[in-house]
């Protein structure tokens with residue numbers, strides 16, 4: 001068996017007060033409990049959720065201080081005495097769902113994200129913006145040895161979340177799906193998963209850079225919400241019969257689209273809310289929802305099987321996040337860009353610098 005030398009101290013980005021800035025400092029390397037593994041994180045994607053956590057946007061408290069991050073890809077370097085289905089030296093990933101009880105009625109039916117005792121990486125337990133992170137062995141993502149750890153990182157939240165949301169939408173091959181927030185981290189992967197699943201995509205986001213990205217990833221239409229005079233009309237016009245898309249994935253970080261989607265979704269279509277803008281509400285006219293038989297639902301990350309399937313799409317070369325790599329020490333700069341809506345695709349941080 002391979003053995004790794006584990007230091008006692010490591011570099012991490014720590015949130016010490018709501019709103020930040022994050023503090024780049026040395027902290028102790030944690031020790032895994034009996035049912036846990038210690039992963040030497042090589043790369044971590046930066047999700048907009050990490051910014052919500054930093055800003056205290058949601059009605060759910062974080063631990064404090066905390067280390068954010070939940071798209072961490074690395075190598076298993078230690079394991080607790082109860083762990084026997086993952087080896088030292090294996091590739092593994094820290095995802096949002098760090099652990100769940102595995103015995104409640106949700107866990108028993110593979111709705112692990114609904115577990116009342118779920119542990120959330122980079123939120124209620126320390127996450128992947130550090131060189132060594134802990135995950136419950138049952139939940140850490142199994143990453144095949146033949147994939148790039150920096151490229152696979154965004155699959156661990158963005159990829160698996162949009163893959164699950166597309167399944168939840170009920171859209172079938174050949175149908176149209178509108179992706180709102182298509183040029184962001186989740187959106188850029190949603191375009192590709194949708195395409196791989198045989199769906200047509202209509203991308204909605206703001207600015208030319210994001211438009212070019214969406215087109216280059218295979219989206220047939222791009223609607224720039226900052227320029228369009230009538231987003232509702234433009235979305236409907238992008239479908240062959242003008243009746244609107246069969247499904248809408250709401251990935252945006254502003255409330256507007258959550259109020260608008262019911263105006264352009266096709267009758268009997270579904271609206272899937274995934275983005276989590278602070279304090280936002282979903283709104284739809286009851287009359288239209290009834291007589292046009294619209295389904296409105298939420299979708300929250302995915303279970304362990306969704307994770308494995310989402311990674312398998314990546315391994316087969318069907319999806320890949322467009323990403324840029326910077327050092328972990330530059331995390332605050334990434335947050336500033338994310339806040340300004342300036343990131344097309346994903347940023348991935350390299351924990352060695």
Ligand SMILES: NC(=O)c1ccc[n+]([C@@H]2O[C@H](COP(=O)([O-])OP(=O)(O)OC[C@H]3O[C@@H](n4cnc5c(N)ncnc54)[C@H](O)[C@@H]3O)[C@@H](O)[C@H]2O)c1
Pocket residue numbers: 046047048049050052157158161180181182183184185186187204205206210225251252253254256257273274275276277299300301302338341343345
């Ligand atoms: N439900 C889940 O399980 C889950 C999982 C991961 C992330 N999230 C949430 O999803 C959201 C997106 O995350 P991300 O990392 O992709 O963020 P991101 O910042 O990379 O992307 C968001 C995109 O939305 C676009 N946008 C903003 N306003 C818009 C509008 N009015 N119309 C169209 N597009 C608009 C932005 O330009 C940006 O490209 C966040 O709120 C995050 O917390 C939810």
Ligand SMILES: [Zn+2]
Pocket residue numbers: 047048049050070096157158
């Ligand atoms: Zn995330």
Ligand SMILES: [Zn+2]
Pocket residue numbers: 100101102103104105106107108115116117
């Ligand atoms: Zn449970």
